[in-house]
Structures are given as C-alpha cells and as structure tokens.
Amino acid sequence: MKYFYNIIKADYLQRTRSYSFLITLVVTVYIAYLFVPLHTAKYTTLDVPGFKGAYNSAWAGYISGIMTTVMLSMYGFLLVNNSIKKDIETEVGLIIASTPISNFSYLFSKQLSNFLVLLTITGCTFLVSIIMFFVRGTDYPFVFSAFLYPYLIFAVPAMSLVASMAVVAEVFLDRKSILQFIVYFFIFGFTMASIKIQGADSLITLLDPFGLKVITNSITNAINSQFHTHINDTSFGFIFRGKQDFQVFVFEGVNWQLPFLLSRIVWIGISLALVYFSSFFFHRFDFKQSVSKKNNKPVQLTADLVSDEKEMISPVGISRALLPPLVFDYSIFPFVKTELLLMIRKGNQLLWLVNAGLWIAMFFVSLPIAHSYLLPVLLFLQVIRWSDLTTKEKTNRLHYFSYAAYRPLFRILPAQILSGIIVAMVMALPVIVRYAIISDLFAVVNIINGSVLIILLAVCLGIITEGKKLYEIIFFMLTYSAVNKLPITDYLGGAPHDNHLVYISVLPGLNIILVLVSFIVRNYQSRHI
Template identity: 70%
Template structure:
C-alpha cells in the first residue's frame, strides 16, 4: 500500500505542475464561464429551438455539469494518456519494475492519477459555475444540491472511464500515440452518434457513459408538459444561432431514478475491470532486445615484440573543411527527421488520404480530408522545438552559431513545407479554379498549426498542450464551427478581415517564439 500511495502522489503532483495542465485548466475555467450563457448572448450551449431556460440553480448546475462532462471526455484523454510512456522515457519504470508492487496496483495508480487530474479540472469548473450563478443571478434562490448532485453523478463516472481507457490504450498500443488518439476519438464519435440517434429509454440510459440522454429527455419533458408542444431531444454544444425570439421555461432538475444511478456505478465498475484485464497484458517495462551473438574480433598485427609507434593524424589525408552558415542543411535535416518519425507504414494511410483529396469533391477534401490528414501528423509537429531538450542536446544547439536565425527558422520552414506538401492536391485544384483566396487561407492555416507547435513547445517545454489544442482546432473545423475556422473551408462575411486575423495570429505566435527562445538561449 505504501508503494501504491507514493506512486499515486508522485504522478499526480508531476502532472499538475506541468504547463500543459495549468493552461488546460485555465482554458476549461474560461469555457465554464461560457457554459451557461445569458439570454442576450448570440450563442447557446443547449439548443432547444424557440426556448431558453431560466437562469436558476438547476439550469446553471445541470447544464454546466453535462457540458464539462462531454468536453472533458473529448479532450481529457489527450491530457492524461502518457502516464506509462513518461515512466518509460525517464526510465523510472525500470525502478518500479523492481519493486513488489503488482501490475494491477501500478496500473490502478495510473488510472487514479488520471482521474484525480481530470477531477481537479471538474472541481474548478464546479466552483466557477457557482460563482457565475451569483454574478449572473436572476433573483432565483441558490440551491447547493442542484450543483453538487449533477457534478457527482455525471462527470465522475465519465472521468473514471476516460482514465481507464487512457491506461488501456497505453498497455495495448504502447508508443503509437496517433493510433491511440484515432481509436479513442472514433469511439467517442460513435458513442455520441449512437446516443443522439436513439430516443431516451432504459437501454439508452445504460449505454450512455455521459448521462446525456437523461438530461436532454428531462428538459424535453419539462418543456412539453409546460407548453403542450412536442420537443425532440435537445442538443448540447456551442451553437451560434444569432438572436432569435424565444420563450423562457423554468427547469427544476432531474428526478434521479434508481436504474440510472446503478448505471453510473456500473460504468465505474467497468472502468476498474478494464484496468484489471489490462494488467494481465502489461509488459512491466520488460523490453529486452535480442543481442547479436556475433563477436567482433579485433585483428592485431603481430609484431616482433616491439612497441608500435603511433603514426598520428595526417592533415593531408583528411577531407577538406567546408564552412556553410546557411539554414538549408538544417531544413533538410529537420525534414528528414519529420518524415522518418514514427512507423513508416503509417505513410500508407497518409498517401491514401492524399490521393483521396485528388478525387473527392473539393469542398469535402478541404473541409474534412485535409484537417484529418494534418491531424495525423500531430506527433511529428508536436516535438519540433522540444526534441532538443528531450534528447538533452539543447546544450549544443543553443551554443551553435546563431541558433535563433538558423535552427529555429529551419524547424519552422520544414514543418510548413511538410504541411503544404500534404495539402498540395487541394492547393493545385484551387489554382486550376483560379481561387487565390482559398490558397492563401490554406497556407495561412499551415503556418498557424506550425507556429502553434513551435510557440507552445518553446514555452511549455513539452508537446502535450499542442496535441490538445490541435485536436480542439481539428474537431472544431470538422464540426463547422466558423469562429475557429483556421483553414478557410467555410464562408465568411468579411473575407479580408478573416485573412488578416489569421496572419496576425501567425505573426504573434512566431514573434513570441523567437523572443522566448532568445531568452532561453541566453540563460541556459
């Protein structure tokens, strides 16, 4: 038990002291501020056409609880899925393997540390939702139970499942991070689609890990009984529908039924069971490689018992010294590092999507295939500026000749070149159509995702934050959220203003990157 507690404590403290966690926490707290908008806002987080809920305790508590459950389930996996990998990279796992802790206890400690990280964010959101109720209060009484109960019943079981799936993915998929992301997001998307496509019933309630159907059906019944109109299940998410006429209804919360509460406990049990099953397949950091049995025999020239006289180094036999202070050798090296990173067979998937963009309808290729293809390169771009510190060679790179004007620009150029080459089918098709505006936006988008990778990597020293941000951007673009359209795949009223905003963001991110890297190189 001593080892278990120490592992849990150390892992939780290590995670919560990282920049990626702090920035994710700030981002989630800001989102909590937006979860329950005022009636005058131009967006809604719960879409019921023609109706809006009164800002009472039940509405503020239940809506914010379900929103943080769905959103944190979506990107929380990216935040916590590297616990075992970190032990492998730092070789702490070799020490843990020598301790008497069992595989199940080790994996359970990882799952619980994942859970504690996610629940820390949930608790902060819980406090923000209460504060916002008092700030935006509309004269309704404060009922603490309307905040506590939904936050206990909805997010906690969902975070258990996310934490267990993160452990499961690391055990069975190892360091294949992109594959972990893809499978989890496919599972998340299929689950959300299955929930939304079915009407609320006992079976749907049991298979819903988020508790979404219970809340939506309760709201629909409240409106139907109060206004005598048929309401389909409401939908959650940030929906910008503008200011339209609506009626206000008073929501009193959910009357919790025993089967639903049992289903929440069941999801917690399933999560622990997944960790228990994965413990039978856990490698316990045993990566012994077959050692070649061939012995290298040094051939020693026989002498007559006399000592050999060293011949020394002859300068005329050495190749001529060539001095090259340009950045092109660095660009070539960085490109090779990007291309050779990961499994070479994964390029078949990239090639399939690249060819698909040549023949798919241009709108589909631009809005769906291109963001997916770019997101598949997340692990290549995420360590553009962090691999030096990861491999402990930053002492050499920072001491090189003008690293700020040679190494960093080479990293940026190599990333942008790879992104443009991947987007080449769409760019050429727009060039044939004479659409210069779309070409500029795609290039702007390529610079944006690389500048974000560079900026977040330099500031945080890690790649986790970029993976989270890039996923959120890709998810928003695929789901047609206009205000986060970094690719220019949607129509905008002010096209020139949109392009200028993207250009300004790129310049700001690059400027911050150069300033911070300049400080780091001078204060190593």
C-alpha cells in the same frame, strides 16, 4: 501500500506542476465560463429551436456539469495518456519493476493519478460555475445540490472511465501515441453518434457513459409539459445562431431514476475491470530486443588484417593531410533537411499508408468534403511530428549544444518552422491545387494561412510550455471544431464566412504574433540556460 501511494503522489505532482497542465487548466476554466451563456449571447451550448432555459440553479448547474463531462472526456484523454510512457523514458519504470508492487497495483495507481488530474480540472469548473451564477445575478435562488449532483453523477464516472482507457491504451498500444488518439476518438465519436441516434426510451440512456441522454430527455420533457408541444430536436455543443425569437422555459433538474444511478456505479466498475484486465498483458518494462544473427558472426583475421591493425595501433601521430578539409556552411538548409528527416522517420511508418490514402482521396472526393473533413483529419494525423518541433532538444538534453551553436535564433528555430511548414504544405497540396485550378484565390490563401498557423502554434506552445501536451489538446479541439464547422475555430476556411477580407486578415495577424512570441521567448531561454 507504500509503493502504491508514492506512485500516485509523484505522478500527480509531476503533472499538476507542469506548464502544460496550468495552461490547460486556465483554458478549461475560461471554457467553463462560456458553458452557460446568457440569453443575450450569440451562441448557446444546448440548443432547442425556439426555446431557452431560464438562468436558475438547475439550468446553470446541470448544463455546466454535462458540458464539463463531455468536453473533458473529449480532450482529457490527451492530457493523461502518457503516464507509463514517462516512466519508460525516465527509466523510473526499471526501478518500479524491481519492487514488490504487482502489475494491477501499478496500473491502478496510474489510473487513480489520471483520475485525480481530471478531477482537479473538474473541481475548478465546478467552482467557476457557482461563481458565475452569483456574478451574473438572477432572481432565482441558489441551490447547491443543483450544482453538486450533475458533477458528482455525470462527471465522476466519466472521468474514471477516461482515466482507465488512457492506461489501457498505453498497455495495448505501447508508445504509439497517434494510434491511441485515433482509437480513442473513434470510440468517443461512435458513442456520441449512438447517443444522438437512439430514441428517448431506448437502453442507450443506461449505456450512455456521459449522461447526456438523461439531460436532453429531461429538458425536452420540461418544454413539452410547460408549452404542450412535441419537441424532440436538441443540439449539444457551442452553437452560433443569429438573432431569433424564443420562449423561456424553467428547468427544475433531473428526476433521478434508480436504474440510471446504478448504471453510473457500473461504469466505475467497468473502468476498474479494464485496468485489471490490462494488467495481465502489461510488459512490466521488460523489453526484449532481438539481436541480428549477422552481427554475431566471428571475424576471421588474416595475416594482412593483422599487419594493418598493427600499423593502425602504432603511434604515428595525427596527419592534417589525412583529415577531411573544413567546410564552413552557415545556412539553415542543412538544419531544414535534418528536421524533415526527423519528422518523416518519426512514429510508426505504417501511418504513412493512411496519410497517402487520405492525400490521394483529396484529389477525387468532392472539394467541400476534401476541404472541410479530409484535410483537417490528415493534418491532425501529423500531430506527433509537429508537437515536439521545438521541444525535442530539451527532452533529449541537447539544448546545451543547440543554444551554444552559431546564431541558433536565426538558424535552428527558422529551420524548424520552415520544415514544419513544408510538411503541412505537402499535406494540403491536393486541395490547394484543386482550388488553384478553379481560381479560388481566397480558399488557397485560407488553407496556406491555416497550415502555417498550426505549425507556428506548435512552435510557440512548445517553446513556452517546454512540452507537447498543450499543443496536442488545442490542435485536437481545433480539428474537432473545424470538422463540425464551428465558424470561430475554422482555421482552414472550410466554413462559409460573411466577410472574407476580415477573415483572411485575422490569420496572418495571429501568425505574426506567434512568430514574435516564439522568437522573444526562445531568445530569453538561449541566454538563460
């Protein structure tokens, strides 16, 4: 029990004390502030055409609770899916492997630490939702249970499941981070699609791990009963709409049914069962490396080799004539070449087959599909190559050498930025070429600006947080929003915009800010090692 508690405590404190967690928490709190907009806002988070909910406790609490559940389930996996990997990298796992703790107890402790991290963020959004209810001030009374129940019934089982899936992904997919992301987001997308497709009376209400179907059914029932209509179309997420007429309906909350409440307990049981099942396949930090038989062949020493070896051992001193000549090269191109090789060789090489397939497909599919869907997905698949562009020196403790090199601020950092941009441009080349052929200059400039933005974002966030988690989360949210054509996060210009000149001038401004911040912070770090 002592080992079990210590692992949970150490893992939780390590995560919550990191810059990436704190910044993620700040971003999440700000998003929580946007979860329940006023009627005058230009967007909505749960849209029913022609209707808007009155800002009472039930509407504020339930919408905030379900938004927190879905959004945190979407990107919370990226935040907590490296707990076992850290033990491997820091070699703490070797110490844990020698303790009496069982595989299930160790994995269960990791699941609980993941769960506590996600609950910490959930608790902060819970407090923000209550504060915003009082700040915005309405004529409706404050009902605490209207805020507590959705977070307790929706968020807690969902966070338990996400925490377990992070552990299961690390056990079965080892350290293949990008493959873990792909599998999880495929499951997440399939689940969300199933929820939207199924009808109100289907079994999906009980099988929904988020509880989204219960909320949408309750809202449509409230509208239909108050206005005697037959509304079935509800949209979920950050939805931007123009000015339109609407009617206000009063939402009194969910009429909880016993089968649904039992299903939430079942989901918690499923999360524990997944951890227990994965414990039978856990490697327990026992990595057997195969040794090549070629290296085990004994070396036959001939008389010539023996005489040569004696000559080499004899102390004849150092001859400067035998040493290679010194060549001074202060350009950044050797660094660019090195960074490119590091990115190309990073990760599973089979992933390049997927990259090549998407890259070739962008030449043949319709241009809007290639621009709006395939290109964002292809760029996101490179997240593990870009996320540590400026953090690998600190991770491998090489920053003592790199910061002491000749003009590192103007040689190493620009080389990292340039190498990342080269990879991004190559990935986006099919779409750029097709737009250039039809002389669509705006689209070409938008793609170039967007590709540069994601590289500079990786550089800036890596330098500031000294980690890669925050960038992976933000990059995923950008990709998810871009695929869903959310105008405000359309960094590649795939969605239609009213004013091209304004849009095309915003991205270069952001890029300039990111470059300045990166150089200023890195300059301070290099002088204060």
